[in-house]
Amino acid sequence: MDKKLRERLKKLKINRAAVLIILFAVLAFVLLRRIYVLQIINGEDYRTNFSLQTTKTRTIASTRGKIYDRNGKILASNQLSYSLTLEDAGSYGSTREQYLNLNGEAYRIANILESNGDSLDNDFHIVLDENGNYVFNVSGTSLLRFKADVYGRALIKDLTTQESETTADEMMAHLISERGYGIIRTKNPYTEEELASVGLPPVETLTPKEILDITYVRYQLFTTSYRKYVPVTIATDISDESVAELSEKKNTLTGIDIVEDSIRVYDQAEAFASLIGYTGKISAEELSELSEINSNYDSTYIVGKSGIEKIFETTLQGSDGQETVHVDNFGRVLGVDEDKRISPSAGGDVYLTIDKDLQIATYKMLEQRIAGVLETVIIEDEYFDKSEVDDTEDIRIPITDIYIAIFENSVLDVSHFTEDDATATEQALQAAFTDKQQKVFAAIAEQLTGSDPLPYKELSDELKEYESYIVNDLLMGTSGILNSSKIDKTDETYLAWTRDESISLQQYLTYAASMNWIDISAFASSDTYLDSGEIYAELSAYIEDYLTDDDVFGDILYKYLILTRDISGNQIIRALYDQGVLDKNNEDYKKWRSGAYTSYEMIKRKIHNLELTPAMLALDPCSGSAVVTDPTTGEILACVTYPGYDNNRLANSMDVAYYNKLAADASRPFYNKATQQKTAPGSTFKLVTTTAGLEENTIDRNTVFSCNGIFDLTDTPLNCWYEDGHGDQNIIGGLQNSCNVFFANVAYTLGINEEGNWSDSLSLSKLISYAKMYALDKNSGIEVPEATPSISDRYAIQSAIGQGTHSYTTTQLARYVTTIANSGTIYNISMVDKITDTDGNILEDYTPEIEGTVTISDETWDIIHDGMRHVVMSKQELKDLDQKLSSAGKTGTAQESKSRPSHALYICYAPYEDPEVAIAVRIGNGYSSTNAELTAKDILQYYFSLVDQSLLITGKARTDSVTQRQVD
Amino acid sequence: MLRQYRLRDYNFRLVLWLVALSSLGVLLVGSAAASMQTKQLLGVIGGLTIMVILSLFDFSWILNFYWLIYLVNLALLIAVLVAGKSVGGATRWLNVGFRFQPSELCKILLIFFFAKYFLVHENELNKPGVVIRSIILLALPLFLILSQPDMKNTITITLVFCMLYYIAGLSYKYILGVMVIVIPLFAIFMAIIVQPDQRLIKDYQRTRIMAFLNPDSEQYTDNTSQQKNSVTAIGSGMLTGKGLNNSDVSSANKGNFISEIQTDFIFAVAGEELGFLGSAGIIILLFLIVLECLLMSIRAKDVSGRVICGGMASLVGFQSFINIGVATRILPNTGTPLPFVSYGLTSLISLYIGMGLVLNVGLQGRIRVQAPRRVKMHRQGAAHY
Numbered sequence A: 001m002d003k004k005l006r007e008r009l010k011k012l013k014i015n016r017a018a019v020l021i022i023l024f025a026v027l028a029f030v031l032l033r034r035i036y037v038l039q040i041i042n043g044e045d046y047r048t049n050f051s052l053q054t055t056k057t058r059t060i061a062s063t064r065g066k067i068y069d070r071n072g073k074i075l076a077s078n079q080l081s082y083s084l085t086l087e088d089a090g091s092y093g094s095t096r097e098q099y100l101n102l103n104g105e106a107y108r109i110a111n112i113l114e115s116n117g118d119s120l121d122n123d124f125h126i127v128l129d130e131n132g133n134y135v136f137n138v139s140g141t142s143l144l145r146f147k148a149d150v151y152g153r154a155l156i157k158d159l160t161t162q163e164s165e166t167t168a169d170e171m172m173a174h175l176i177s178e179r180g181y182g183i184i185r186t187k188n189p190y191t192e193e194e195l196a197s198v199g200l201p202p203v204e205t206l207t208p209k210e211i212l213d214i215t216y217v218r219y220q221l222f223t224t225s226y227r228k229y230v231p232v233t234i235a236t237d238i239s240d241e242s243v244a245e246l247s248e249k250k251n252t253l254t255g256i257d258i259v260e261d262s263i264r265v266y267d268q269a270e271a272f273a274s275l276i277g278y279t280g281k282i283s284a285e286e287l288s289e290l291s292e293i294n295s296n297y298d299s300t301y302i303v304g305k306s307g308i309e310k311i312f313e314t315t316l317q318g319s320d321g322q323e324t325v326h327v328d329n330f331g332r333v334l335g336v337d338e339d340k341r342i343s344p345s346a347g348g349d350v351y352l353t354i355d356k357d358l359q360i361a362t363y364k365m366l367e368q369r370i371a372g373v374l375e376t377v378i379i380e381d382e383y384f385d386k387s388e389v390d391d392t393e394d395i396r397i398p399i400t401d402i403y404i405a406i407f408e409n410s411v412l413d414v415s416h417f418t419e420d421d422a423t424a425t426e427q428a429l430q431a432a433f434t435d436k437q438q439k440v441f442a443a444i445a446e447q448l449t450g451s452d453p454l455p456y457k458e459l460s461d462e463l464k465e466y467e468s469y470i471v472n473d474l475l476m477g478t479s480g481i482l483n484s485s486k487i488d489k490t491d492e493t494y495l496a497w498t499r500d501e502s503i504s505l506q507q508y509l510t511y512a513a514s515m516n517w518i519d520i521s522a523f524a525s526s527d528t529y530l531d532s533g534e535i536y537a538e539l540s541a542y543i544e545d546y547l548t549d550d551d552v553f554g555d556i557l558y559k560y561l562i563l564t565r566d567i568s569g570n571q572i573i574r575a576l577y578d579q580g581v582l583d584k585n586n587e588d589y590k591k592w593r594s595g596a597y598t599s600y601e602m603i604k605r606k607i608h609n610l611e612l613t614p615a616m617l618a619l620d621p622c623s624g625s626a627v628v629t630d631p632t633t634g635e636i637l638a639c640v641t642y643p644g645y646d647n648n649r650l651a652n653s654m655d656v657a658y659y660n661k662l663a664a665d666a667s668r669p670f671y672n673k674a675t676q677q678k679t680a681p682g683s684t685f686k687l688v689t690t691t692a693g694l695e696e697n698t699i700d701r702n703t704v705f706s707c708n709g710i711f712d713l714t715d716t717p718l719n720c721w722y723e724d725g726h727g728d729q730n731i732i733g734g735l736q737n738s739c740n741v742f743f744a745n746v747a748y749t750l751g752i753n754e755e756g757n758w759s760d761s762l763s764l765s766k767l768i769s770y771a772k773m774y775a776l777d778k779n780s781g782i783e784v785p786e787a788t789p790s791i792s793d794r795y796a797i798q799s800a801i802g803q804g805t806h807s808y809t810t811t812q813l814a815r816y817v818t819t820i821a822n823s824g825t826i827y828n829i830s831m832v833d834k835i836t837d838t839d840g841n842i843l844e845d846y847t848p849e850i851e852g853t854v855t856i857s858d859e860t861w862d863i864i865h866d867g868m869r870h871v872v873m874s875k876q877e878l879k880d881l882d883q884k885l886s887s888a889g890k891t892g893t894a895q896e897s898k899s900r901p902s903h904a905l906y907i908c909y910a911p912y913e914d915p916e917v918a919i920a921v922r923i924g925n926g927y928s929s930t931n932a933e934l935t936a937k938d939i940l941q942y943y944f945s946l947v948d949q950s951l952l953i954t955g956k957a958r959t960d961s962v963t964q965r966q967v968d
Numbered sequence B: 001m002l003r004q005y006r007l008r009d010y011n012f013r014l015v016l017w018l019v020a021l022s023s024l025g026v027l028l029v030g031s032a033a034a035s036m037q038t039k040q041l042l043g044v045i046g047g048l049t050i051m052v053i054l055s056l057f058d059f060s061w062i063l064n065f066y067w068l069i070y071l072v073n074l075a076l077l078i079a080v081l082v083a084g085k086s087v088g089g090a091t092r093w094l095n096v097g098f099r100f101q102p103s104e105l106c107k108i109l110l111i112f113f114f115a116k117y118f119l120v121h122e123n124e125l126n127k128p129g130v131v132i133r134s135i136i137l138l139a140l141p142l143f144l145i146l147s148q149p150d151m152k153n154t155i156t157i158t159l160v161f162c163m164l165y166y167i168a169g170l171s172y173k174y175i176l177g178v179m180v181i182v183i184p185l186f187a188i189f190m191a192i193i194v195q196p197d198q199r200l201i202k203d204y205q206r207t208r209i210m211a212f213l214n215p216d217s218e219q220y221t222d223n224t225s226q227q228k229n230s231v232t233a234i235g236s237g238m239l240t241g242k243g244l245n246n247s248d249v250s251s252a253n254k255g256n257f258i259s260e261i262q263t264d265f266i267f268a269v270a271g272e273e274l275g276f277l278g279s280a281g282i283i284i285l286l287f288l289i290v291l292e293c294l295l296m297s298i299r300a301k302d303v304s305g306r307v308i309c310g311g312m313a314s315l316v317g318f319q320s321f322i323n324i325g326v327a328t329r330i331l332p333n334t335g336t337p338l339p340f341v342s343y344g345l346t347s348l349i350s351l352y353i354g355m356g357l358v359l360n361v362g363l364q365g366r367i368r369v370q371a372p373r374r375v376k377m378h379r380q381g382a383a384h385y
Helices: A003-041 A043-048 A095-115 A140-150 A168-176 A192-197 A208-223 A240-248 A269-276 A284-293 A307-311 A356-377 A399-408 A414-418 A424-449 A461-478 A492-500 A505-514 A532-549 A551-563 A569-578 A587-593 A599-608 A656-664 A682-695 A731-737 A740-750 A760-773 A796-800 A810-821 A858-873 A876-884 A929-943 B012-032 B034-055 B059-063 B066-083 B102-120 B128-146 B151-168 B172-193 B203-213 B218-236 B266-299 B303-327 B345-364 B367-384
Strands: A053-060 A074-086 A126-128 A134-136 A232-235 A256-266 A279-281 A302-304 A321-328 A333-342 A349-352 A623-630 A635-642 A705-707 A727-729 A825-827 A832-836 A842-845 A850-853 A888-894 A903-910 A917-924 B085-087 B090-095
Touching: A003 A043, A003 B151, A003 B218, A003 B266, A003 B303, A043 B218, A074 A095, A074 A208, A074 A240, A074 A269, A095 A192, A095 A208, A095 A232, A095 A240, A126 A168, A126 A208, A134 A168, A140 A168, A168 A208, A208 A232, A240 A256, A256 A269, A269 A307, A269 A356, A269 A635, A302 A307, A356 A599, A356 A623, A356 A635, A356 A917, A356 A929, A399 A551, A399 A569, A399 A599, A414 A424, A414 A551, A424 A461, A424 A505, A424 A532, A424 A551, A424 A569, A461 A505, A461 A532, A461 A551, A492 A505, A505 A532, A569 A599, A587 A599, A623 A810, A623 A929, A635 A810, A682 A731, A682 A740, A682 A760, A682 A796, A682 A810, A682 A858, A682 A888, A682 A903, A705 A740, A727 A731, A731 A740, A731 A858, A740 A760, A740 A796, A760 A796, A810 A825, A810 A858, A810 A903, A810 A917, A858 A876, A858 A888, A858 A903, A876 A929, A888 A929, A903 A929, A917 A929, B012 B034, B012 B266, B012 B345, B034 B345, B059 B102, B059 B303, B059 B345, B066 B090, B066 B102, B066 B128, B102 B128, B102 B151, B102 B303, B102 B345, B128 B151, B151 B303, B218 B266, B218 B303, B266 B303, B266 B345, B303 B345
Parallel strands: none
Antiparallel strands: A053 A321, A074 A232, A074 A256, A126 A134, A279 A302, A321 A333, A349 A832, A623 A635, A623 A917, A705 A727, A825 A850, A832 A842, A888 A903, A903 A917, B085 B090
């Protein structure tokens, strides 16, 4: 290359960089001109019309499918409601500022809700007890899960020992401090100006409730802290007033939003709660289970917790939609992006085979009959000794037991006695209680620490009860202080206490302390060494401390106050009026005030008017069940358990206080008496014995056995319920009279082996095989959980009359009578009819499956039906029914305890010629099977519209034809 | 490897502009995302230190390892594809104790590599063989970046590569030829991607372009609202701005109305809080940096020096233009950091590494060429007297 060319090239290279300089100068100029236009020329415009926008994704909740009865009447539906959500959308210079603002906002929100009668949701598991202390309202694994959530641990096992052992007070102290949510700062506290700027009062004036509210809101925000901009729901189903006020203040309450929501509403809740169940926020276990079926489930879902709601969860649950909205810098929605909207799809509807009206009527009529029995067994005497009666049908309820029950089953809210607005009567009751408490504590202290304690057997009954409670319930039960696994059960002193009752409690406990049977960590600080004397002193102090706050012990004190007449019936009735349990707006109140009724009469009137229901008192009887089926299809028309409960208060945001009350209620509303409670079938089983005898040809229609009141061919003689004896009878007469001796003879003939000798096991095996033929060893088929039946496997003679170890639910007896009514088809009885989509198109149609058939001769069926028909025809109380509707039935009495009334059972079907319904009724501890029979009569009269409804559903206890007398 | 330099050859002006711009960056990042300020400050200090150290190494000696540089680059990019962290659908990060983004470093390493490559082939630059080989050498890392996917760095690197070749001395004939091909191709490309069912680019990339082309269409508001908010924020800054770290509720920055504000939209913070004066200052500082680099390119001792300086100038220049262009909405939305200002340690350190070499190029000047000239001038002067 020559020199010139190289020179030119070099020049060109220099030019190249220069070209770039020019290029970038132009680009810089373009940018400068652009910002000049934006900031200088149009800047004023941008500043004054400052409006920014951003997009947010909102979830559109799907609607849960509805639940209908067989006629399309609504049972469970959704009601539009408003929920308040909050997101941490503010921006702050420091954590301190952030916490101050959030706490202030939480406080203001809680106040607004409170002033409009609403409240924050209560899925926080720290609550205030009646004394204003923080306590956990869950225990066990749920409590540990809650602690893990609060301390931000993914798994329970990640909790430190200190965290897992923290008390509610310690947890709150942590959360309140700067290490938690900085509600009250000890170092560098908020100034009054700072607090006032966010609407907070001086921190020392915050009430525990207000602190709890703020903590709850902060905790909710904390639970989603890993997903910013995700709003959390802090209050559901808020009133229109709250909606208006919150919307108005949206500009000052950063990050709040009112969203449309729906709450689950159950119609006629009490009668249906046991079948339908309820919904609630998904738990961790449910989430892991359900997300395996459908990955859409997340921790915000509301799912079915029990009953049909749970069983058909995936059917009822729709899938959520989504929409994108544009919002400005104040959070106002500018528009919805229609293109990106994913519509939610509603869940499927479930139709039950239940007849809504029949179910409700059955529930009410059952309650009326149970109340009728209860009313008639109450006596004016103050004391009744059950151990004195020979026969359980003679058991009566003294009026004082009613008063005691009013306290024991929390009909009266004793915590209100100490409130500021307690009435004079309530205060008087409280004063009597406090006085009693002091006396009793003094007496107990005398026994525990006094110099001259009495041996147990020398104590008064009252003190015995207290000491038993202290040892059995307090020390060995709830607190676990007296460790029963450490106790040497053959120890002399132990036996002296338990068996001989010859030593005092003081002696026993001192000895227990010296033997290391006592876990001292529960009541004494573990770091100091105590000798057994000191341990004993600490324990005594602990016992008194514990008993002061113990409700159950309180109920025992009230019991003795009532027994010693320190509290009168009149005082209790007045307190019931004061607390609104009884309604003052009726004639009774005035008459009672004027002295026209004694307190005994008044209580009976209130029970008669169902103002005090059997469920409230939880005495015998207080429960019952009835199942109605269509024997031609196996469909369940009604399945009632009494008492029911209001599942509306458990669904949506659960009313924890209500739940706890139900769980502790002695009438056990959560225990389904139709599907869970098992009792012996009593004489209703005699139809199986009949089948066995006829099919095995050990008897025929004309076989006659004579009853003289006792069957004594085997080692264990059996009495007939009719002591005088029924005389000669054939099978029809045996069924009609429900003669025990007749069926004992049938069982006896079944047990005669080839050598002609009696064999209990042979008889039993035949009975078992016929019971199995009726599928009594299998669950009935009903969709809700049902207890497993058991056929008696001992004592052939007793088993033949439905005693022995037989044990069935009402639903299983309902399936049994269904099979009898249709002469042999064993359905898996079912309460689900069909599933449709929202437009009513059938997605799935259910018909009860056939489990099998009872293949026996027509002659046998004729005899069974004829016998049951004779049962009905022989009953005086069924005469009026029988004139209009021919039915067939069988009574049954099941005795379980010598100190409690027998269970009353009745199975029937009608019309006799061509059965349309089959019914099984059971009243637990209902004395006589007649009482169950009367309930079935009510159901038949209702179902076939034989009597005007107003005569059937009276809202009063039905005492007509009620009896305590055993008839089978 | 280390040489004797003259202090007066050290380009303190460039260092001053860099320190000034980086400081502004630290302040802005602090205002946008307080928690990241310290990290950014440490990044700047670390970057400056690395720059000063590197500026003392003879860049020609460093460039001897150009094949090693190339291979390390490829290895890093492959590592991303194999073991990278996926963020928002794209895999661009390597987790090595901190989040390391190899494509940012790649830009610098490619400049180094081609600086030497063009020096080696100085006399054959316009031979088709070299052109094709160069393009293949570029295509390898480019393909890896594109498959992350990272469209914006692909574009930036392509642009910078063109500049490198141009500075190295690509014949204008080629440039003309390429333009004849590229411009119609670009037209066709655009014509294709406006079709909804196109397969050339990913949907989100198309959406951004479509959003830019149809700013008022509801369909693309998601993508334009970020830019609209940025423009509103910048405009509302007016002459002097709302002040750094202000507590104005109605602030795009404070109200969290622009996502990634500390990186891709840091200029919106500058515009809103520092006003026209501050944002114009940033543009001018960036231009001064570009200018210094280009001036040093002119004085560089050889092709490799020229390419390093010109390359860094182009990189800073284009990236700045794209970033500010997006923030002020004269370009479609792509997420490119603003050099020396945006939060992002990989980008910051990489740029300082580049600047270190640029400074060394300056130190080595065209001593052998300039010295005789001065002598000559002296002689002329002497003659004058």
